[in-house]
Amino acid sequence: MSSPPVTGPAAVPRHRGGPGPTRFRPRRTPPPGAVRVRRRGVLSHWRQYLAISPFYLVFLAFSFFPVLYSLYLAFQRWDGIGDMHFVGLQEFRFLWKDPVFWLSIRNTLVIWVLSTVPTLVGALVLATLLHSVRRFKGFYRIALYVPNVTSIVAVAIFFGAVFSNNFGLVNAILGTVGISPVPWLSNPWLIKLVIALLMTWMWTGYNMIIYLAGLQTIPKEIYEAAKLDGAGPVRTFLQITMPIMRPIILFTVIISTINGLQSFSEPQILFASEAANPSLGGPGQAGLTTLLYFYQSAFVNNDYGYGAAIVWAFFVLIIVLVLINWRIVQRGRKT
Amino acid sequence: MDLSRRRFLQAAALTAAAAGATAACGGSSGSSGSKDDKDLTLWYWGGALSDKVVAEAKTHFSGQVKLTTNSIGGDFKQKLTTTLAAGAAVPDITGIKGEDIASFLPNGSRFLDLNDLGFKKLSSQYLDWKTKLAQTTDGKQIGFPIDIGPTALYYRADLFDKAGLPSDPAKVAAETKTWDDYYALGAELKKALPGTYLINNLGSVFNIAVGQGTKRFIDENNHFIGDQDHIRAAWDLSVRPYQLGLDGKINDNTHNAALSKGTLTTELGAAWHALDIEQAAPNTKGKWHVSPNPGGPANQGGSYLALPKQCRNPEEAFKIISWILNPANDARGFTDAAIFPACPAAYAMPAMTGPDAFFGGQKIIEVFGPAAEAIPASYEAPADAAVMAPYLTELTNIEAKGKKPDDAWKDAVSQAKQIGQRQGVS
Numbered sequence: 059m060s061s062p063p064v065t066g067p068a069a070v071p072r073h074r075g076g077p078g079p080t081r082f083r084p085r086r087t088p089p090p091g092a093v094r095v096r097r098r099g100v101l102s103h104w105r106q107y108l109a110i111s112p113f114y115l116v117f118l119a120f121s122f123f124p125v126l127y128s129l130y131l132a133f134q135r136w137d138g139i140g141d142m143h144f145v146g147l148q149e150f151r152f153l154w155k156d157p158v159f160w161l162s163i164r165n166t167l168v169i170w171v172l173s174t175v176p177t178l179v180g181a182l183v184l185a186t187l188l189h190s191v192r193r194f195k196g197f198y199r200i201a202l203y204v205p206n207v208t209s210i211v212a213v214a215i216f217f218g219a220v221f222s223n224n225f226g227l228v229n230a231i232l233g234t235v236g237i238s239p240v241p242w243l244s245n246p247w248l249i250k251l252v253i254a255l256l257m258t259w260m261w262t263g264y265n266m267i268i269y270l271a272g273l274q275t276i277p278k279e280i281y282e283a284a285k286l287d288g289a290g291p292v293r294t295f296l297q298i299t300m301p302i303m304r305p306i307i308l309f310t311v312i313i314s315t316i317n318g319l320q321s322f323s324e325p326q327i328l329f330a331s332e333a334a335n336p337s338l339g340g341p342g343q344a345g346l347t348t349l350l351y352f353y354q355s356a357f358v359n360n361d362y363g364y365g366a367a368i369v370w371a372f373f374v375l376i377i378v379l380v381l382i383n384w385r386i387v388q389r390g391r392k393t
Numbered sequence: 394m395d396l397s398r399r400r401f402l403q404a405a406a407l408t409a410a411a412a413g414a415t416a417a418c419g420g421s422s423g424s425s426g427s428k429d430d431k432d433l434t435l436w437y438w439g440g441a442l443s444d445k446v447v448a449e450a451k452t453h454f455s456g457q458v459k460l461t462t463n464s465i466g467g468d469f470k471q472k473l474t475t476t477l478a479a480g481a482a483v484p485d486i487t488g489i490k491g492e493d494i495a496s497f498l499p500n501g502s503r504f505l506d507l508n509d510l511g512f513k514k515l516s517s518q519y520l521d522w523k524t525k526l527a528q529t530t531d532g533k534q535i536g537f538p539i540d541i542g543p544t545a546l547y548y549r550a551d552l553f554d555k556a557g558l559p560s561d562p563a564k565v566a567a568e569t570k571t572w573d574d575y576y577a578l579g580a581e582l583k584k585a586l587p588g589t590y591l592i593n594n595l596g597s598v599f600n601i602a603v604g605q606g607t608k609r610f611i612d613e614n615n616h617f618i619g620d621q622d623h624i625r626a627a628w629d630l631s632v633r634p635y636q637l638g639l640d641g642k643i644n645d646n647t648h649n650a651a652l653s654k655g656t657l658t659t660e661l662g663a664a665w666h667a668l669d670i671e672q673a674a675p676n677t678k679g680k681w682h683v684s685p686n687p688g689g690p691a692n693q694g695g696s697y698l699a700l701p702k703q704c705r706n707p708e709e710a711f712k713i714i715s716w717i718l719n720p721a722n723d724a725r726g727f728t729d730a731a732i733f734p735a736c737p738a739a740y741a742m743p744a745m746t747g748p749d750a751f752f753g754g755q756k757i758i759e760v761f762g763p764a765a766e767a768i769p770a771s772y773e774a775p776a777d778a779a780v781m782a783p784y785l786t787e788l789t790n791i792e793a794k795g796k797k798p799d800d801a802w803k804d805a806v807s808q809a810k811q812i813g814q815r816q817g818v819s
Contacts, residue, residue: 135817137775138474139500152815158808224647224656243645244793329645341644341793343786357471359779360496364815 131366138360149367159368161343162351163375165250169347170318172254173261177318178310180258181265182303186295188266189273199270202263210260214327217256218243243328246344253324253345261317265310272306273299308387315383319376322349348372430485430705433713435462437488438469441696442539443729446722450713458709470496477503483703486710491695494527494536495773501529505700508534510711518720518736522770527697530613536697537714538735540726542663543764544601544686544693546575547670550753551680552658556585562755566684572602572630575687579639582658589658590641593648595631595788601661602627603781604691604771610781610809611774617813619780620806628784628805632798635791642792649673661686663693664733664761671751679753683760690764695735737766776816783808 100107132149134142153159188198205213220227221242229239242248276299284294300307325347329340338354339346346354348368356365435447451460463484465472470493476483477500489497497504508516512534516524519538527536546569553560558581559568569575579591592598603609603624610619618624634640643651651657653674660670670681698714700707716722723734724744739745740762748754774780787805790796 135815137496137499137816139478139497139503149815152811156811157804218646222647222650223645224643225650241793244642246794341789344793357468359776359782359812359816360474361779361815 128366129370131363132370134363134366136362138362142363145363149363150371152364153367153371158343158346158351159348159371162339162346162348163372165339165344166319166321166347166349169250169254169257169321169345170315172250173257173321174311174314174318176254177258177261178265178307178314180262181310182269182307184262184266185269185273186299188270199267202266204263205260206264208260210323211327213256213260214324217252218328221252244341246342249329249340249342249344253321253328256324256328257318257321261314265314268306268310269303272303276302304387308384311383311387312380315380316376319372319379320349321347322353325350326353428704428706429708431458433458433460433485433704433706433710435460435486435713436465436469436473436484437462437698438466438490439464440730440732441488441490442717443722443726443732445729446717446725450717453716454709454713458706458713460713469493477701480703483701485700485704485706486714487699487701488539489527489536489697489699491526491542491692491697492778494697495777496775497699498527498529498535499775501531501533501535503702504533504535505702505704505707506533506535507537507700507711508532510700510707511715512537512711515715518738520735520737520765520768522768523692523695523735525770526773527699536699537718539696539698539718539723540665540732541695541735541765541768542665542693542733543761543768544604544661544663544691545757545760545764546684546686547660547662547666547681548684549655549658549677549680550682552582552586552589552655556582558582558585560682562682562684562760565682569684569687572633572688576633576637576639579634579659580637583639586658589656591639591657591659592634592661593641593643593651593657595635595640595792596644596785597661598634599627599631599784599788600693601686601691602630602688604693605686605689605769607769607771609771609773610777611772611813611818613772615774615818617780617810617818619784619809619813624784625802628788628802631788632791635798640792644789644792653677663695664757665694665731667749667751667757668731678751681752682755683752683757685760685764690768692768695733733761733765737762740765774818776813776818779816780809780813780818783812 131142133144133146135145135149136142184202188195188202191198221229223229223239223241223243226242228242232238232240240248242252280298280302281294284298289297325339325345329338329345338350338358349372352365352368352372355361355368437447447462451462454460469488469490473487473489516534520541523538523541524534527538528534546565548560548565550560553565558578559565568578576591582589582591606623606627608618608621608623610617610624612618635642641651641657643657652660652670653676655677660666662669667683670677698718700710700714704710718736720734720736720738721742723732723736724739724742726732727734727739728744734740734745740758745758745762746756749757784805787796787801787808790804791798791801
């Protein structure tokens with residue numbers, strides 16, 4: 059097989075009006091007369107490569123290089139301006155012994171679970187509801203998607219005001235029904251809950267749009283058949299919608315894992331640091347996510363080597379979690 | 394396809410490298426060249442200098458140089474660090490915040506020694522302890538002091554009256570000479586006015602208590618001393634209001650609301666904090682007064698101007714900063730932007746001696762002026778701020794989680810030691 063393969067769809071027009079059977083099947087060999095020796099390699103496609111190159115150039119300069127450089131930094135001690143000192147695995151040894159690092163991992167995982175589960179379940183339910191809506195479709199879609207395109211900073215400031223311990227809206231409403239003020243922004247668990255709520259609010263709409271797109275590709279005939287067989291809405295949802303949507307759910311789970319574990323702006327804005335206390339993450343560091351701890355180590359404490367070590371350790375953790383997720387969502391596919 | 398993709402990546406990498414090299418050349422051309430350039434740039438942040446004085450500086454020096462000023466928003470230290478590390482498009486004059494100056498000192502070679510340019514002759518006009526904080530270990534003067542933050546006790550005179558306590562600044566000063574007196578007064582206030590608190594949070598006391606001493610967390614030999622008695626004493630002092638029920642435990646964004654609602658009867662803070670109170674609680678105008686800090690003054694913040702070594706015209710740049718920060722102009726900074734000058738000569742100028750309407754017509758310089766000169770000189774190590782953070786965090790843990798103060802102390806010390814170790818403190 060030395061000749062370049064000719065793919066089906068591209069080949070079809072050539073055969074339009076040709077002999078019957080070959081029309082629907084891609085041919086392994088080019089038809090006689092159409093043989094053209096193509097130039098191989100980069101040059102023949104230079105226009106296409108040029109067209110997509112801006113993204114890759116920017117990516118190389120601002121993402122790929124920094125990623126590699128941070129790996130290099132993880133083995134150095136560096137204050138950002140002065141000389142670097144090679145310290146081997148010392149930064150990782152510090153990491154292992156650092157209780158704040160482990161606290162930040164725990165915080166991140168708790169916030170991730172608290173936000174991802176309601177986000178995805180809520181998005182699926184909303185998408186199903188929206189799928190059956192007949193009027194004001196566009197309005198609902200936009201209304202639910204708007205939080206996702208709202209500035210995270212604005213949302214965090216808004217949440218900070220609403221959940222404020224002493225003068226917030228939520229506590230004011232609770233007060234009218236006789237519930238004493240809840241310390242939303244100082245209790246370690248409630249802090250995580252508020253951050254998770256914020257993320258849920260922002261990301262439900264995004265996942266809903268993806269699910270909605272998936273739902274629209276399921277043929278109506280399948281639902282009609284199920285209805286004829288006497289399946290109710292819940293059973294239809296569990297036994298038809300869910301299995302067909304599995305790849306889409308897998309996609310959203312992985313994206314949510316990656317996004318949810320990278321929570322940074324939410325706690326950073328919600329518990330903005332003051333010059334008096336450079337520690338981030340709010341009271342008890344309950345909102346200190348791993349990325350926030352990385353930011354604090356590298357950019358507040360000028361300890362760039364340690365910051366790099368934190369993110370690389372975290373990278374390994376994300377990979378592990380994505381693999382676990384993958385296995386869980388894929389499980390049961392064969393049965 | 395494999396082969397061509399790899400080749401493509403190679404080509405792309407080469408292109409990127411070439412582009413990078415070009416960009417680097419373009420940027421660095423500004424910093425090289427002769428040392429008598431006519432264009433100078435000044436980086437500062439909103440509120441660091443009086444905008445009026447800066448604008449006048451432009452016209453004042455327009456004959457010699459063209460001064461371009463940039464008010465940099467966001468994380469100033471981070472942006473300056475990045476620019477210095479890149480070595481391109483470095484400003485000729487830059488501000489450095491007081492809390493960041495120590496972390497720049499190990500890289501003193503990135504800046505010009507102001508003593509070479511004539512600061513030696515001027516230095517006696519400025520507070521000695523403030524000048525020293527911007528000196529490297531080998532005696533290079535990196536920063537030209539702009540302002541300082543002498544701390545004092547702000548209090549609500551009207552609430553003091555209501556509680557039947559003396560509210561006259563002189564009498565309050567006599568009643569709050571020591572921290573013990575201050576806490577005793579707090580207990581009386583609390584009894585008379587339930588629901589009010591003496592202090593907003595424990596960290597604010599700790600910050601000041603540490604600043605009242607001559608030693609901090611790391612000594613000149615780069616040894617960790619944050620587990621010693623002087624820090625322990627400051628810690629115990631900070632925990633006391635919590636034990637006495639005088640602590641407002643305000644660690645979120647409700648500080649402003651607490652100020653305007655009168656939940657806080659007093660407030661410990663630097664001179665610049667006056668502006669924060671004014672903005673947070675304009676409705677309390679005239680009700681506040683100021684008296685000396687219990688146990689003596691400390692310093693909080695206060696910035697510097699520095700000349701990075703890429704400065705294109707050091708002589709003119711130094712002339713500009715010494716003009717912007719001369720006593721008369723420094724005093725104007727106080728009127729325009731509540732910047733408390735670092736030169737005592739300014740304290741006698743009319744710009745500063747006037748009565749302040751927000752403080753019920755009190756002449757607050759009478760409190761801050763003597764405080765400024767009484768602040769103890771201390772050594773602040775580059776890692777000081779990072780090492781201090783766990784103490785503040787653990788104080789918050791006491792407030793938020795009811796953590797036992799002794800456990801919190803142990804955790805704070807072990808955390809601080811680790812952070813120090815990571816940054817080369819032994």
